[in-house]
Amino acid sequence: MNLFYAFVMRTQLILLLIFTSISLSHAQEWVPYAMSNGVEISFPAKPTVTDTTGYKYALLDTAGIRLLVSEEFLVNYKYKKDISTENEVLDFYQYIVSMAINAKTGASTLVTASEKVRDLVLLRATFSVGGTPLASCETKFLLLNQRVYLIQACRITSDTTTIDIQTKFFSSLAISSDNIILDQFATTQDKLQSTGAALPIVTGMLFVAWLVLYIILIIRTRSAEAPVLLRKVFAVLRWTCAALLFLVFVGFMIILATGQIEEGISKTFAAIGIISGLFAILVATLRAPSANKPVL
Numbered sequence: 001m002n003l004f005y006a007f008v009m010r011t012q013l014i015l016l017l018i019f020t021s022i023s024l025s026h027a028q029e030w031v032p033y034a035m036s037n038g039v040e041i042s043f044p045a046k047p048t049v050t051d052t053t054g055y056k057y058a059l060l061d062t063a064g065i066r067l068l069v070s071e072e073f074l075v076n077y078k079y080k081k082d083i084s085t086e087n088e089v090l091d092f093y094q095y096i097v098s099m100a101i102n103a104k105t106g107a108s109t110l111v112t113a114s115e116k117v118r119d120l121v122l123l124r125a126t127f128s129v130g131g132t133p134l135a136s137c138e139t140k141f142l143l144l145n146q147r148v149y150l151i152q153a154c155r156i157t158s159d160t161t162t163i164d165i166q167t168k169f170f171s172s173l174a175i176s177s178d179n180i181i182l183d184q185f186a187t188t189q190d191k192l193q194s195t196g197a198a199l200p201i202v203t204g205m206l207f208v209a210w211l212v213l214y215i216i217l218i219i220r221t222r223s224a225e226a227p228v229l230l231r232k233v234f235a236v237l238r239w240t241c242a243a244l245l246f247l248v249f250v251g252f253m254i255i256l257a258t259g260q261i262e263e264g265i266s267k268t269f270a271a272i273g274i275i276s277g278l279f280a281i282l283v284a285t286l287r288a289p290s291a292n293k294p295v296l
Contacts (some may be wrong), residue, residue: 030172033058035071037145038176043067065155065162067169070144074186083143083186086121091115093123093141096148100139106130118175120144120184133158138166142175143184185192213237 030042047058057070110126137154153166
C-alpha cells in the first residue's frame with residue numbers, strides 16, 4: 001500500500017511539473033534587447049550576446065528556430081558607392097543579399113521586399129537554405145547612422161509551430177528617435193580611401209617643410225648675435241610641432257582602437273601614427289643652437 005501511494009504521488013508530481021513548465025512557457029514575457037541608435041527588439045528568452053570590436057550580435061538558438069540580431073560598422077562591408085537616396089539604400093541592401101548568397105552554398109533568395117519603419121527604409125528578404133531538413137531564413141536589413149543591422153529568424157520549413165514566434169519576433173522591432181538623429185546616408189568609401197592615401201603625402205610634406213625651416217633657423221642662430229626673438233620663434237615652433245605630432249599620434253591610435261576604418265588603410269594609419277609619435281619625441285629634444293653649443 002505504501003509503495004502504491006508513493007508511485008501515485010511521484011506520478012502526480014511529474015505531471016504537475018510538466019503542466020507548470022508548459023504554462024510558464026506560454027506566460028513568460030519576452031526579453032527586450034536594445035542596440036545602438038535606439039534600435040530594439042524582443043526575444044522569447046534571454047539571448048547570448050557577443051561583443052567584439054566593430055561587431056556585436058545576440059543569438060537565441062532553440063528547437064526548430066534560431067533568432068539572430070547583429071550590428072556592425074558600414075565600413076566592414078567595403079561598399080564603394082554613394083548612399084544618398086532611398087534607391088541607393090536599397091541597392092546597398094541588395095549588395096548584402098548577394099554577399100549572403102555567395103557565402104552560403106545551396107542558399108537562394110525566395111523573395112525580397114522593401115518596407116519602412118519611422119520613415120527608414122528596410123529590406124526584408126527570405127532565403128532558402130539547403131540541407132536536411134530544409135530550412136528558411138527571413139531577414140531584415142537596416143542601415144542607420146553608419147551601422148548595418150541584421151535581424152534574422154531561421155526555422156525548419158516543415159515546422160509550422162515556430163511561425164508565431166517568428167512573426168512576434170519581427171513585429172517587436174522598434175526604433176526610437178528620442179535625442180537621436182536618424183540618418184541612412186553615407187559617403188563613399190572611395191573618398192575615405194583617397195583621404196587615407198593622401199595622408200602620408202601631406203604628413204611627409206609637412207615634415208620636410210619643418211626640416212627646411214629648422215635648418216634655416218640653425219644657420220640664422222649659429223652666431224652669438226642671433227636675435228632673441230628668433231630664438232623664441234624657434235622654441236615656439238619646436239613645441240608646437242611636437243604637440244601637433246603627438247595629437248596626430250593619439251588620434252590615429254584612437255581610430256585604430258575603435259576599428260572604425262577599413263582594413264586596407266589601417267596599416268597606413270598605423271604607420272603615420274607611429275612616425276608622428278617618433279617625430280614628436282625628436283622635435284621635443286631639439287634645442288635652439290648657439291655659438292657655444294652643438295646644433296642638437
